[in-house]
Amino acid sequence: MSDATPADPIAQTARRCRRLVRQRALLAAGVAMVPVPGIDWVTDVGVLVKLLPEISAAFGLSAAQVERLAPDRRLVVYKAISAGGSMVLGRLVTKELVLMLLKTVGIRLSAQQAAKYLPVAGQVASAALTFSALHYVCEQHIRQCEAVARQLALPAPAATAGQGAG
Numbered sequence: 001m002s003d004a005t006p007a008d009p010i011a012q013t014a015r016r017c018r019r020l021v022r023q024r025a026l027l028a029a030g031v032a033m034v035p036v037p038g039i040d041w042v043t044d045v046g047v048l049v050k051l052l053p054e055i056s057a058a059f060g061l062s063a064a065q066v067e068r069l070a071p072d073r074r075l076v077v078y079k080a081i082s083a084g085g086s087m088v089l090g091r092l093v094t095k096e097l098v099l100m101l102l103k104t105v106g107i108r109l110s111a112q113q114a115a116k117y118l119p120v121a122g123q124v125a126s127a128a129l130t131f132s133a134l135h136y137v138c139e140q141h142i143r144q145c146e147a148v149a150r151q152l153a154l155p156a157p158a159a160t161a162g163q164g165a166g
Helices: 009-032 039-058 063-067 071-084 095-103 106-115 121-153
Strands: none
Touching: 009 039, 009 121, 039 063, 039 095, 039 121, 063 071, 071 121
């Protein structure tokens, strides 16, 4: 059986996103084991360019979703995003932006490039470093999305609230 209380939708979205991140990071880690220089970077950037907007959209925070909001609500979203320090939320995710994010885990990725040239053990290390770097970047993004979504949910009426009032 599940927990006694129904799961909160924001936490459910975060769990779905984390599963998706694990799947894509494992795929990228598999590519990182291929001893072809540069293919891992191309894969990492490609994965993040697709995955970060998917995560934002799951929380209702993609650039397009934010732009469709009423002006006063959009202002609240942008204030929440800027308070959280996100470089990705509410923005179009480009290769340049992803490369900037990857610089935050640059030491891991540099080690990954060096490890790639060692037989077997280096390829395994490269895969592990790719997985951890992608996982780290995406986990930070999920946490930011979750925080902004919770902040924005406070003034909004809850779907199940008030059923037993009276």
